[in-house]
Amino acid sequence: MANYAISASSISEGQTIIIRGKLGFARLTRLIDGEELVKSDERKVKNGMSPVGRPHTTATLTHAEVVFADPANPTREEQFVQERRYTSKKDPSTGLNYSIDSKGTSLPIIAIPSPKGDGTFDQDTSGKELAAGLDVSLVLRTYKPQNFSNRGVAIEQVVVNEPVRYYSGGGVSTSELASRGIVFNTPPVAVAASAAVATGEVQALPEEEDEYPLPGPVASASLPTATPAAAPVAAPAAPEETVEEKLARIEAENAALRGAASAVGENPWASTPVAPGISYQG
Template sequence: MANYAVSASKLTENTSVFIRGKLAFAVLARVIEGEELTASDQRKVKNGMSPVGRPHTTATITNAEVQFADPSNPTIEETFVSERRYNSTMRPETSPNYSIDSKGSKLPIILIPSAAGDGTYDRDETGRELAQGLDVTLVLRVYKPKDFNNRGLALDQVIVHEAPRYHKAFGVDQAALAARGIVLNGTPRPVQAAPASAAPATALPVATEVEDGLSFPAPQPVSAPVAVASQVPVQTASATVADAPTSAAAPALDQKETLEQKLARLEAENASLKDAGSAVGAPAATDPGNGSGPAQQAGITYQS
């Protein structure tokens, strides 16, 4: 464990420290919280560091140098920050490094050189993350946490000393997009895909059919209508059947009729005509002209 000459309990609240270097990593445009905070703390523990445990912003600079107000007489706060710089074992050429996790929900103010080129600074309001490698100064402020006696450091401002560059969105530099006439409204952020097992069931989109160049919803399958039996009674025409008996069926053409059968058939037909009151079977009137007696009954008769 490093031996520091200045402890946090000796710091004075609301004093500031300026430390300058090259931006190596930063999350300044949003607060690290929720699942992102959990994953960040797990990585810190795995690498032998203490977890933050609270929503925060973060910044790491390389080749870090404290900007002393009076180099010959550093303040306690400046000494405190200078002592907490560290060397990188993986990239010793970038040493010394300095990192800060600024707890809380407030975002630091980012200042960039004015477009007027007069040496003044404007506030960056793009809401975008600064790119790696920028020459920046971190402005730190001493504060006292509510539940602790020691003091802490908060990242109040980030001053950019060159034309700002921004972290690429989805691997594409927005400046390169703008050069091709593609200007984004706002800052696109990656969306975490939900696991397939946790994805809610959604209705499938309705397919479309193209008719005369226009797109219409495709016909959807529907249940076949159920036929309902009609309750209207079926009416049948009542046929008036004559009281006359049905005549005997004529024999088939290929059947040879005997004389007795023919005689019986003719007598039956004659009787049916007479009983039905047919004009053929009606009595004939007496002819007064020939003086004959009563006429014979009309019909077919056979004399011996």
């Protein structure tokens, strides 16, 4: 462990320090939290470092230099940050590096040069991570954690000192495309499939895999055309019987019965007696 001349317990809270360099790895627009935090802390412990243990953002600068408010009289807090720069074992050519894990749930403000070109800055609200290699200045603030004697340092702002570029995730660089005549008005951003939103009509997929529609048959004059079977025709309904027709029918039935044999005996209404018995109308 390095021996520092200035301890975290000897600095004051609420002080500002600015350190400038080339941006290395950074996560500034989204917190490292949840499962990602667990994995990040596991890697730190494996490499002999202390775990962060809380949601945080992070940044590493290469060729890092503290910008003293008064170079002749650097503050204790500026010296605190200055002596915590280090040389990378993996790549000593990057000069003195400075890394910070900024704890808390607030994201740093990112300032980018105004397109007016007047030396002013605009806040970047794109939500995109900055590209590695950018010339940036980290504006740091000291604070005192609750129930802890040491002071902490957090990233308050990130000031981009050149035209902004964004992390491309290893895709094709816009400069490479520009050299071939493909120029974007604004840097393109990859869209995750889960975030894509369809704006037109979308053909519904079949529920089963083998139900995808197949090409229809090609019409041909040599192929006979099937004639559909005729639908059965329902019989016309019988016309409704009128009252007069009904009375006439009953009178005719009674007249027929008067001349028939009775099932129970002699017919008392017949003028000629009929022998008892059952008579069938042939």
